[in-house]
Amino acid sequence: MSLLDVKNLVVEFPNRHGVLRAIDDISFSIAPGEILGVVGESGAGKSLTGASIIGLLEPPGRVSSGEIWLEGQRIDNLPYEEMRKVRGRRIGAIFQDPLTSLNPLYSVGRQLIETILTHLPVSHQEARKRAIDLLKDTGISAAEQRIEHYPHQFSGGMRQRVVIALALAAEPQLIVADEPTTALDVSIQAQIITLLKTICKKRGAAVMLITHDMGVIAETCDRVAVMYAGRIAEIGPVNAVINHSAHPYTTGLMGCIPDMSEDRERLHQINGSMPRLNAIPAGCAFNPRCERVFERCYQERPDLFPAGPTEAACWLHAGGGSKNEVGGVAA
Amino acid sequence: MLAFIIRRLAQAVIVMFCVALVAFMLFQYVGDPVSQVLGQDATAEQIREARDALGLNNSIFVQFWHFLSNAAQGEFGFSLRQGSKVSTLIAERFPATLELALSAAVLALSLGIPMGVYAALKRGSFSSQVLMTVSLLGVSLPTFLIGIVLILIFAVNLNWFPSFGRGEVTRLGWWTTGFLTAKGWHHLVLPATTLAIFQLTLIMRLVRAEMLEVLRTDYIKFARARGLTNRAVHFGHALKNTLVPVMTISGLQIGGLIAFAIITETVFQWPGMGLLFIQAVSFADIPVMAAYLCLIALIFVIINLIVDLLYFAVDPRLRVEKPGGH
Amino acid sequence: MFARGNAAYPKDSIQLTGFTVKSLYKKIYDSDVGYSFITSPTAILAAVIAFVCIFCALFAPWVAPHNPFDLASLELGNARLPPAWYPEGSGRFPLGTDDQGRDILSTLMYGARISLVVGLASVCLSVIFGVSMGLLAGFLGGWVDSLLMRMCDVMLSFPAILIALLIAGVGRALFPNAHGALAFGVLIVSISLVGWVQYARTVRGSTLVERNKEYVQAARVTGVAPLRIMRRHVLPNVLGPVLVLSTIQVATAIITEATLSFLGVGAPPTSPSLGTLIRIGNDYLFSGEWWITIFPGAMLVLIALSVNLLGDWLRDALNPRLR
Numbered sequence: 020m021s022l023l024d025v026k027n028l029v030v031e032f033p034n035r036h037g038v039l040r041a042i043d044d045i046s047f048s049i050a051p052g053e054i055l056g057v058v059g060e061s062g063a064g065k066s067l068t069g070a071s072i073i074g075l076l077e078p079p080g081r082v083s084s085g086e087i088w089l090e091g092q093r094i095d096n097l098p099y100e101e102m103r104k105v106r107g108r109r110i111g112a113i114f115q116d117p118l119t120s121l122n123p124l125y126s127v128g129r130q131l132i133e134t135i136l137t138h139l140p141v142s143h144q145e146a147r148k149r150a151i152d153l154l155k156d157t158g159i160s161a162a163e164q165r166i167e168h169y170p171h172q173f174s175g176g177m178r179q180r181v182v183i184a185l186a187l188a189a190e191p192q193l194i195v196a197d198e199p200t201t202a203l204d205v206s207i208q209a210q211i212i213t214l215l216k217t218i219c220k221k222r223g224a225a226v227m228l229i230t231h232d233m234g235v236i237a238e239t240c241d242r243v244a245v246m247y248a249g250r251i252a253e254i255g256p257v258n259a260v261i262n263h264s265a266h267p268y269t270t271g272l273m274g275c276i277p278d279m280s281e282d283r284e285r286l287h288q289i290n291g292s293m294p295r296l297n298a299i300p301a302g303c304a305f306n307p308r309c310e311r312v313f314e315r316c317y318q319e320r321p322d323l324f325p326a327g328p329t330e331a332a333c334w335l336h337a338g339g340g341s342k343n344e345v346g347g348v349a350a
Numbered sequence: 351m352l353a354f355i356i357r358r359l360a361q362a363v364i365v366m367f368c369v370a371l372v373a374f375m376l377f378q379y380v381g382d383p384v385s386q387v388l389g390q391d392a393t394a395e396q397i398r399e400a401r402d403a404l405g406l407n408n409s410i411f412v413q414f415w416h417f418l419s420n421a422a423q424g425e426f427g428f429s430l431r432q433g434s435k436v437s438t439l440i441a442e443r444f445p446a447t448l449e450l451a452l453s454a455a456v457l458a459l460s461l462g463i464p465m466g467v468y469a470a471l472k473r474g475s476f477s478s479q480v481l482m483t484v485s486l487l488g489v490s491l492p493t494f495l496i497g498i499v500l501i502l503i504f505a506v507n508l509n510w511f512p513s514f515g516r517g518e519v520t521r522l523g524w525w526t527t528g529f530l531t532a533k534g535w536h537h538l539v540l541p542a543t544t545l546a547i548f549q550l551t552l553i554m555r556l557v558r559a560e561m562l563e564v565l566r567t568d569y570i571k572f573a574r575a576r577g578l579t580n581r582a583v584h585f586g587h588a589l590k591n592t593l594v595p596v597m598t599i600s601g602l603q604i605g606g607l608i609a610f611a612i613i614t615e616t617v618f619q620w621p622g623m624g625l626l627f628i629q630a631v632s633f634a635d636i637p638v639m640a641a642y643l644c645l646i647a648l649i650f651v652i653i654n655l656i657v658d659l660l661y662f663a664v665d666p667r668l669r670v671e672k673p674g675g676h
Numbered sequence: 677m678f679a680r681g682n683a684a685y686p687k688d689s690i691q692l693t694g695f696t697v698k699s700l701y702k703k704i705y706d707s708d709v710g711y712s713f714i715t716s717p718t719a720i721l722a723a724v725i726a727f728v729c730i731f732c733a734l735f736a737p738w739v740a741p742h743n744p745f746d747l748a749s750l751e752l753g754n755a756r757l758p759p760a761w762y763p764e765g766s767g768r769f770p771l772g773t774d775d776q777g778r779d780i781l782s783t784l785m786y787g788a789r790i791s792l793v794v795g796l797a798s799v800c801l802s803v804i805f806g807v808s809m810g811l812l813a814g815f816l817g818g819w820v821d822s823l824l825m826r827m828c829d830v831m832l833s834f835p836a837i838l839i840a841l842l843i844a845g846v847g848r849a850l851f852p853n854a855h856g857a858l859a860f861g862v863l864i865v866s867i868s869l870v871g872w873v874q875y876a877r878t879v880r881g882s883t884l885v886e887r888n889k890e891y892v893q894a895a896r897v898t899g900v901a902p903l904r905i906m907r908r909h910v911l912p913n914v915l916g917p918v919l920v921l922s923t924i925q926v927a928t929a930i931i932t933e934a935t936l937s938f939l940g941v942g943a944p945p946t947s948p949s950l951g952t953l954i955r956i957g958n959d960y961l962f963s964g965e966w967w968i969t970i971f972p973g974a975m976l977v978l979i980a981l982s983v984n985l986l987g988d989w990l991r992d993a994l995n996p997r998l999r
Contacts, residue, residue: 103577114571122573123569124666134576137576489984490931490984491980492934492976494935495934502966506962605835606835609837612838632941
């Protein structure tokens with residue numbers, strides 16, 4: 020059984036000009052212990068997906084339809100107090116900027132112990148011991164002393180390690196990591212990504228890794244979902260998506276990454292840009308920019324069709340021009 | 351940290367120096383003490399003698415030095431209006447103002463902070479809208495008008511509280527306090543409320559604005575994402591982060607209280623320094639004005655210093671050195 | 677002004693010349709600020725009240741039923757009449773009369789006029805002085821900047837009322853026989869001298885931000901005069917906050933002036949502002965003639981409140997983060 024099941028999720032932002040659909044009917048699932056990457060351009064809806072899963076969508080945004088299931092229990096319609104117990108304990112979160120993620124007035128240890136005590140029925144001493152172990156696991160040396168230190172006494176990379184420790188403190192089964200390395204130096208990025216991967220594997224936690232960096236995806240993830248204009252364009256095992264991409268958008272993305280062995284005069288580009296939320300074209304959202312577009316692409320929106328090792332929302336793989344109701348995600 | 355204290359002390363001294371300079375200028379160039387004392391038709395001889403006696407024929411630096419050394423000892427000469435020593439006058443009036451200001455401060459803080467927190471947490475609800483509109487009213491009402499209305503309702507019509515004076519006071523050394531008698535408290539209610547209302551609304555709006563800012567930060571979002579209870583998020587994290595800047599700003603507001611006391615004392619005829627100052631201004635009683643100025647500046651400088659130290663004590667970012675970390 | 681028909685409103689292609697009231701309304705409605713105003717009942721109410729007050733005040737000589745300063749028209753027999761809804765009151769004096777037989781309603785309007793003129797004048801002065809100081813400090817930097825900021829810090833930590841009192845008091849002592857324009861001049865100067873600091877700070881902040889932007893640096897490198905840069909790039913960016921500040925400052929200035937007048941160092945009784953009127957009326961509070969002081973007070977509050985409400989609404993409307 021899958022750990023997380025997202026079914027036909029729709030997230031909307033009503034404003035005085037109308038209703039903006041930021042996420043338009045996406046479905047995917049994450050298996051226990053698996054690392055799923057969610058990649059896409061800015062504005063594609065990646066962070067919003069993460070926010071809806073942990074239940075922290077900023078108003079006026081709201082989940083207007085669809086379901087989110089965690090281990091066979093529906094979580095998108097839980098009252099606030101119930102969802103609060105899920106957050107931290109069963110789903111952890113990591114955000115982009117380690118500088119602002121930690122409360123500057125409290126020591127790192129206090130924030131860790133507070134999180135542990137909120138969710139786990141342990142004593143204060145036990146919580147403190149666990150906190151120190153967590154810090155050690157995330158690679159912070161001299162943990163017994165540094166547990167009393169304040170966030171500003173850590174450098175950027177160390178702070179993100181503390182954030183990871185905090186996210187794992189209550190032993191969740193799923194971590195939603197929203198661009199965890201974007202704000203860090205390139206040299207530190209690799210360390211943090213490796214840390215995330217090893218520590219989650221070690222604790223058996225699944226990860227939903229949201230990023231716009233394909234390199235990170237390639238190194239870390241088991242599967243990847245490519246998002247475009249609030250929809251999933253392609254989803255599948257990471258090697259397959261990268262090397263045998265089925266959706267023209269994904270192919271375009273991969274083509275954009277320059278290869279050292281190639282001799283090229285111009286960088287490959289995908290013409291045009293991602294449409295704004297209030298001007299998404301009818302049919303397939305990618306049709307204005309697609310090189311392989313045809314009649315049907317302008318008329319109907321494609322579901323996810325199996326296309327070899329991956330699934331792609333593209334009419335090219337619909338199998339004989341008829342619309343198969345295959346949608347669906349491997350459970 | 352020591353460097354910080356020394357730097358602040360040096361700044362304080364500079365400010366006091368400037369204020370003393372201003373006060374000295376007042377003495378020198380505003381009004382003529384000689385004609386005040388001798389009257390209009392004095393002979394040239396008398397004028398020269400008087401100026402000698404007052405030391406006015408010395409060089410300006412010598413005069414300034416005299417002024418400074420006298421001021422440091424609290425010696426400002428004699429009041430032009432009342433003839434008694436300025437220092438005595440001020441010492442008489444100081445306790446009244448201080449007690450009034452303190453009571454108003456306690457009232458404003460103890461009501462303003464909870465109201466501000468409530469308005470921030472329950473943002474958008476009807477009660478918080480009401481609170482905000484009422485607070486706007488508080489800011490639009492000048493203090494003296496509040497005093498007048500309170501007098502009209504509670505003193506003239508309902509006759510619940512007296513409307514002027516301090517009531518019975520007990521003498522403790524050179525200090526006179528109204529806190530030890532029931533009548534003293536009775537007389538304190540209306541003036542303290544008047545003085546407190548403006549500060550209360552300011553504090554409430556400040557707390558609300560700060561708290562709303564804090565609630566938008568990433569670390570609060572992260573705290574929620576970790577599943578901390580609402581109580582922990584609001585009162586453990588958000589409140590503490592809100593109170594740090596609020597506390598320091600409020601500390602500076604206390605100084606404002608002492609100044610606003612001028613108005614309140616005028617309305618209620620409260621025998622404090624403010625009333626003394628107003629009477630001095632109307633009369634152009636320079637020695638009293640100068641002395642009041644220097645005293646107020648001293649109080650402000652001390653309050654600023656305390657507030658700075660408080661900031662130091664509460665915000666760990668200022669306290670601890672930033673080490674490396676790799 | 678012209679607007680191309682766009683996707684949302686394809687039918688309203690408005691041509692280059694001539695725009696109708698309807699299209700103007702649509703433009704306002706479409707803009708965020710305009711929409712925010714039209715849908716906010718408090719803002720509209722506040723604007724109406726402020727407008728009425730300002731209108732009465734500015735056009736007092738034509739709007740007021742009597743001229744309270746025409747000594748010939750005063751009759752002591754009319755003195756201390758209560759408002760019209762009391763049995764002893766008269767319809768001629770809807771809000772009653774004071775101890776000299778002056779109609780309260782008229783004195784209100786004349787008084788409001790003085791209060792408003794002083795308030796607006798001091799804010800204008802504050803804005804001009806403060807914005808220039810801020811631009812200078814931000815642009816020149818160095819010791820000019822530090823000195824200015826120190827000064828601002830010190831001035832901000834002293835309460836405004838004290839400084840205004842001091843200046844007014846000193847003015848009094850220096851010019852003991854000042855009447856008319858000089859007295860008002862001192863009053864206006866004393867109020868504006870405490871208000872300029874906020875503008876200087878805000879403008880300095882914006883100037884510093886803009887100064888470090890690449891396009892400004894490019895302009896300097898190519899030899900564009902600093903004044904031109906300040907005018908074209910910095911000024912538009914600070915207009916929003918300065919506008920909000922000014923609105924709130926007008927209310928503050930009016931209240932400060934009223935306070936100074938109440939304390940006896942503001943507008944003189946010969947041309948009384950609302951504060952002076954309240955002061956005069958205060959003496960009659962205990963003898964039961966409350967209207968002499970309360971009505972001027974109410975007018976003061978009405979003006980200050982409506983202006984404050986407008987300023988509050990403006991700040992929220994112009995704040996991009998709250999939209």
